[in-house]
Amino acid sequence: MSSAAExxxxxxxxxxxxxxNFYLTGFQKGDIRPFLVExxxxxxxxxxxxxxxxxxxxxxxxxxxxxxxxxxxxxxxxFRDYNERTQQLExxxxxxxxxxxxxxxxxxxxxxxxxxxxxxALLKMERAATPLFGVRKYGVDIxxxxxxxxxxxxxxxxxxxxxxxxxxxKWDNMVGGGLSVGYGIKETAIKEAAEEASIPSxxxxxLVSAGCVSFFFESRQGLFPNTEYVFDLELPVDFVPHNADGxxxxxxxxxxxxxxxxxxxxxxxxxxxxVVIDFLIRHGHITADxxxxxxxxxELLHVPLQSLYTYKTRxxxxxxxxxxxxxxxxxxxxxxxxxxxxxxxxGHKKAA
Amino acid sequence: MSSAAExxxxxxxxxxxxxxNFYLTGFQKGDIRPFLVExxxxxxxxxxxxxxxxxxxxxxxxxxxxxxxxxxxxxxxxFRDYNERTQQLExxxxxxxxxxxxxxxxxxxxxxxxxxxxxxALLKMERAATPLFGVRKYGVDIxxxxxxxxxxxxxxxxxxxxxxxxxxxKWDNMVGGGLSVGYGIKETAIKEAAEEASIPSxxxxxLVSAGCVSFFFESRQGLFPNTEYVFDLELPVDFVPHNADGxxxxxxxxxxxxxxxxxxxxxxxxxxxxVVIDFLIRHGHITADxxxxxxxxxELLHVPLQSLYTYKTRxxxxxxxxxxxxxxxxxxxxxxxxxxxxxxxxGHKKAA
Numbered sequence: 001m002s003s004a005a006e007x008x009x010x011x012x013x014x015x016x017x018x019x020x021n022f023y024l025t026g027f028q029k030g031d032i033r034p035f036l037v038e039x040x041x042x043x044x045x046x047x048x049x050x051x052x053x054x055x056x057x058x059x060x061x062x063x064x065x066x067x068x069x070x071x072x073x074x075x076x077x078x079f080r081d082y083n084e085r086t087q088q089l090e091x092x093x094x095x096x097x098x099x100x101x102x103x104x105x106x107x108x109x110x111x112x113x114x115x116x117x118x119x120x121a122l123l124k125m126e127r128a129a130t131p132l133f134g135v136r137k138y139g140v141d142i143x144x145x146x147x148x149x150x151x152x153x154x155x156x157x158x159x160x161x162x163x164x165x166x167x168x169x170k171w172d173n174m175v176g177g178g179l180s181v182g183y184g185i186k187e188t189a190i191k192e193a194a195e196e197a198s199i200p201s202x203x204x205x206x207l208v209s210a211g212c213v214s215f216f217f218e219s220r221q222g223l224f225p226n227t228e229y230v231f232d233l234e235l236p237v238d239f240v241p242h243n244a245d246g247x248x249x250x251x252x253x254x255x256x257x258x259x260x261x262x263x264x265x266x267x268x269x270x271x272x273x274x275v276v277i278d279f280l281i282r283h284g285h286i287t288a289d290x291x292x293x294x295x296x297x298x299e300l301l302h303v304p305l306q307s308l309y310t311y312k313t314r315x316x317x318x319x320x321x322x323x324x325x326x327x328x329x330x331x332x333x334x335x336x337x338x339x340x341x342x343x344x345x346x347g348h349k350k351a352a
Numbered sequence: 353m354s355s356a357a358e359x360x361x362x363x364x365x366x367x368x369x370x371x372x373n374f375y376l377t378g379f380q381k382g383d384i385r386p387f388l389v390e391x392x393x394x395x396x397x398x399x400x401x402x403x404x405x406x407x408x409x410x411x412x413x414x415x416x417x418x419x420x421x422x423x424x425x426x427x428x429x430x431f432r433d434y435n436e437r438t439q440q441l442e443x444x445x446x447x448x449x450x451x452x453x454x455x456x457x458x459x460x461x462x463x464x465x466x467x468x469x470x471x472x473a474l475l476k477m478e479r480a481a482t483p484l485f486g487v488r489k490y491g492v493d494i495x496x497x498x499x500x501x502x503x504x505x506x507x508x509x510x511x512x513x514x515x516x517x518x519x520x521x522k523w524d525n526m527v528g529g530g531l532s533v534g535y536g537i538k539e540t541a542i543k544e545a546a547e548e549a550s551i552p553s554x555x556x557x558x559l560v561s562a563g564c565v566s567f568f569f570e571s572r573q574g575l576f577p578n579t580e581y582v583f584d585l586e587l588p589v590d591f592v593p594h595n596a597d598g599x600x601x602x603x604x605x606x607x608x609x610x611x612x613x614x615x616x617x618x619x620x621x622x623x624x625x626x627v628v629i630d631f632l633i634r635h636g637h638i639t640a641d642x643x644x645x646x647x648x649x650x651e652l653l654h655v656p657l658q659s660l661y662t663y664k665t666r667x668x669x670x671x672x673x674x675x676x677x678x679x680x681x682x683x684x685x686x687x688x689x690x691x692x693x694x695x696x697x698x699g700h701k702k703a704a
Contacts, residue, residue, distance in 0.1 A: 184641050185639075185640045186639070186640075186641050187641075208635065208636040209633075209636040209639040209640065209641075210633070210634050210636065211630075211634055211650055212646065212647055212650050214647065214651060227647050229640050229646075278563075281561075281563045282562050282634055283560065283562075284560040284561040284562065287537075287538070288537045288538075288564065288581050289537050289538050289539075289561075294581075295564055295566065295579050295657075296658045298563055298564050298566070299566060299654050299655070299656050299657065299658055301654070302651050302653070302654035303656065304651050304655065304656060305647075305651065306647065306648045306651055
């Protein structure tokens, strides 16, 4: 294998580690607490945020679990309902915003994100604040592609508008967006396809659901435990997307190889890279024979976020365990500690 | 949603939990030790196997890590090379086989599996014994499919020969097999396609690499921390596979919906189910809108096996940490304990 090839190979794993920087190393540091609303874990809070929240004891109960020394941040359980929880939290967020302590809050959008646990809506939160609370986010992404008679597989990318609050001017997947209240997943993809790239209905009907990617990224803005539902859309060679909502400044069609190179540049939105890598793997353009770290990369496109938000389940399991024990065994506490998942960076390669 | 649909939905998650029974619950029990060869973690050993290995102190050093109380099983580091390690281990395995204690060893094949760490071959081990040592296994699988003018997406399945050592008579993917020494991954897929299903070269050239699935299953035979490299192969409507090596007794072409039903039956090989589910997800036949547990299912098709075989990396990190500490801080041991990953079964659903 040439050194150029080696360089390229390690870059895919390097990128997968970059968009999982919190999953791979943030948890090691252990300064993270579950955020509970109505007994349900809705997020994860780091110590820099915690330091500010302690100033609002009427809103946040910051305590240790009675069974372990595990620290918790709980929204005051005395708040009666969805509206009171929303208002009380928002007062704090507006205060924090005015103090200018968190870059994330400088991107305040007056857009709400609904915080749910399973299927219950618990409160809504300013969208820009969700990274401070480590709230899981869900979005859709469309890989728009062309089978070009001369260049083979080509992929449409968009360049985000310079006025966007997040990742302005960066290159991104052809179409993407967050899930909105009241819209289905495919419905959101179709809506975004029309708004962002003017994909007409006779083309968007070819949209194919192709799975999802999950990763856990951290930036100066906070935590991004993200899941992106992924769709593929083959487009005619002569179709050119154009933007309809002012959120995109350009589209460009790139042969697969050039697309890979673009993804590695700092001009590409880090949290959109998993979608492109997943697409290239599913379509045979990144393969196990060429990529020594293939299995590790695939695992890093699907990190087990569901096991990081299970405080309630773990508490119930623990209580069940303790009920099964004899009273004189009560000190032998089996409470599981956070973090439940401690993945480690490692040089493990596939065995064959 | 109808109750029939609900029933069907929960079945996919149920199956994903079944082929990850060890990942989801085996680790909770904590009776598992890393298996080390030349300081590298090559496997995981449960207490039932450990109980037998203690009888061979000249072959296995069973000890606790000096830094933690974590138990280890180490192949005697005095063994000089690949051959001595192989021979010493084989003597034990033949003994255990003659004692009839482990069902896995009743399937002795006189076929070797090469145990590697990163790219170093450390020893070879009778293939039937690998589940006792929790050695990671790698295989290839081909999803053979047809776009039928009347029935839409149809999938070819094979029925395994009744004389196979493992899963005799069960339904399985069209083509599958373990990686062999000296063969590349796609090369193995092409070889198996010819042997198992007589796929001619002009058709097999359409093989598309489509990723991999990883899961951690346990059966009476032992542990199966498996990674399957997945290939898709579209076939002409009139092509019919036929077996060339005596390992398959029948092939059947099923419409996608019937294929799903087949996968849920006890007649389907449990450890091949992840490949079919992954295929149906990638091709839009299991979708996030229809399947409430979609993200959890996708994560369970790609469990982080790489983080379970990292004893050496963790030891090095720990030693580095300890070197950074002052001597009087030496009791404050930060050694990471096995299991590094403690996923939990939970009812977490996607938030939107």
